[in-house]
Amino acid sequence: VRAQDLIVEQPTVGLSDPAVEAARVIGSQHRPAVVVVDDGGRPVTVLPASQVLRFLVPGYIQEDPSLVAVYDERAADELAGKLAGRTVGDLVPRGDRQKLPVVDPDATILECAAVMASLRSPVLVVREGDRTLGVVTASRLLEALFG
């Protein structure tokens, strides 16, 4: 079994797309993450749903979620408004872009597991040259090993 046998199709969003597009793709398709590509279609990073939430929630509330009590119901609207005028690239800190979880199509299960475990990523990009073929998810890998 190789990475190419475990691929599931995965929508991508571009670095210069509106940030709200990434949130919509993740939300409407119930994905744990979305693959971010550059203008040439090359995968740049994996953007997890929790990272989008981190962008929305003020830092002092992330540090102490009990402070959320000072907010009221209307705050949810302000939350969503935070993506206005932002791009997908704004959601992905430049420092994080080095850590692309990626393998070639002929990677073994062990290789896939090693890269995922190492980067604690729920999703692994399968890349052939500059082209994104799709992703392997951690759950799909466990299915191949223990199913």
Next chain:
Amino acid sequence: VRAQDLIVEQPTVGLSDPAVEAARVIGSQHRPAVVVVDDGGRPVTVLPASQVLRFLVPGYIQEDPSLVAVYDERAADELAGKLAGRTVGDLVPRGDRQKLPVVDPDATILECAAVMASLRSPVLVVREGDRTLGVVTASRLLEALFG
């Protein structure tokens, strides 16, 4: 909108169940994670698929995935064998058990987002007293905000 409106059903595994059971539940249902409960059914922690992989892959390979080349195809079988005789509790380091991402059923969207963002968790346990009602996923939350 409150946490109870966003709940999706989520299978649980017990701390003393065989470790392979957690891998099978995640794999067969294509979940990003599984909720771990104690003998009384109380949620203890969320076990992500990538954490199971971390248990399987030798530490020196996680530190340098290129070393995987020294392994051969048979290694995948040895990988799966690592769960033999282990319990779910063995997969969850005791130090991690403090960080249960949990909210009450009447938590607001902002509160859910804050806890998820803070713990970088893809899944949030909704608990009423000692009972696990289900989970809210980060993608479901983004759907509620941007759908």
